[in-house]
Amino acid sequence: MQALDDLVGLLTRLPGIGRKSALRVAYYLLKTDTSFSEALAERIRGLKASISFCSICGAYTESDPCPICSASTRERSLICAVEQPQDVVTIEASREYRGLYHVLGGLISPIDGVGPEDLRIRELVARSSGGEVVEVVVATNPTVEGDTTALYLKRLLEPTGVTVTRLATGIPVGGDLEYADRLTLARSFRGRTKL
């Protein structure tokens, strides 16, 4: 059936959805109310139209500037630098951080041909140089690219008098030493804290 095959083909392009999952979804759509399919199609079509990027921090937003950048209740002396817009949503969900954000739009990666000039680094330097910002928390992933980008930002920002920090790397809460990889363990030793 062409209509089914076409839909399954498109669904398998979505992340985390293989052929079997795509078929299950397609059969579910065949079985349920037309109103559900209509609503889903409408939301998918409308998503990109209603969500854009904040002109200040680069996060996903429905209004510009985004609610975080325009909130008077956020700590304006703190900026958290993240790789991509969804990282803002992830960090917000932890309810731990009360400062502002800055989306870099990627990480420095010479192999992939991504240099500092391809990222929103100039904008971060400009925002950090106003005198209001005291600390930039680099929240890039603990990978080669994340480490490289963090070090680059440190070297670039420290001359402006801003403190550059990085999220702690270590054994996850509820994790087990036995299952921690060598690098995570090594980093958790280096980053050990006094009790």
Added chain:
Amino acid sequence: MQALDDLVGLLTRLPGIGRKSALRVAYYLLKTDTSFSEALAERIRGLKASISFCSICGAYTESDPCPICSASTRERSLICAVEQPQDVVTIEASREYRGLYHVLGGLISPIDGVGPEDLRIRELVARSSGGEVVEVVVATNPTVEGDTTALYLKRLLEPTGVTVTRLATGIPVGGDLEYADRLTLARSFRGRTKL
């Protein structure tokens, strides 16, 4: 973000998609081409319009009768009774069966209030009584409801002279005795075959 939350809410109603997967899908849609979202929305909206049920066997089809019911190359003395339309697609994928199908539209389940009269059983009896049909293969799942339905069909159809058979139950190919549950093992003993 309302647009994101709404889409995630709808996506989590799909089978096999939890909140994290739904978020990943939503972010993917935000990042990729608008043309992909448009195509996906169009396919979801159009699916139910282009696929309906075969008036003879009850399988999903784009034309009526379905390609299997109208094929001259299929064995017309064999009917395989299945629970739901997608079971036809699953069995066809095995390329093992060359007869016709009959979708029951469910299984007998007194607890859920589903009796024989709620299923397409009268239609199956009518199709089997024409004299052309020699065997009905019941391909319901090996569950309480599947067993009940299979026995009911056997009692109903055997007086018409039709042979009623059931798919073999046992240890799956590539499976391991150690991981087979007690009931599967018991059934595979009862259904043992001569080498």
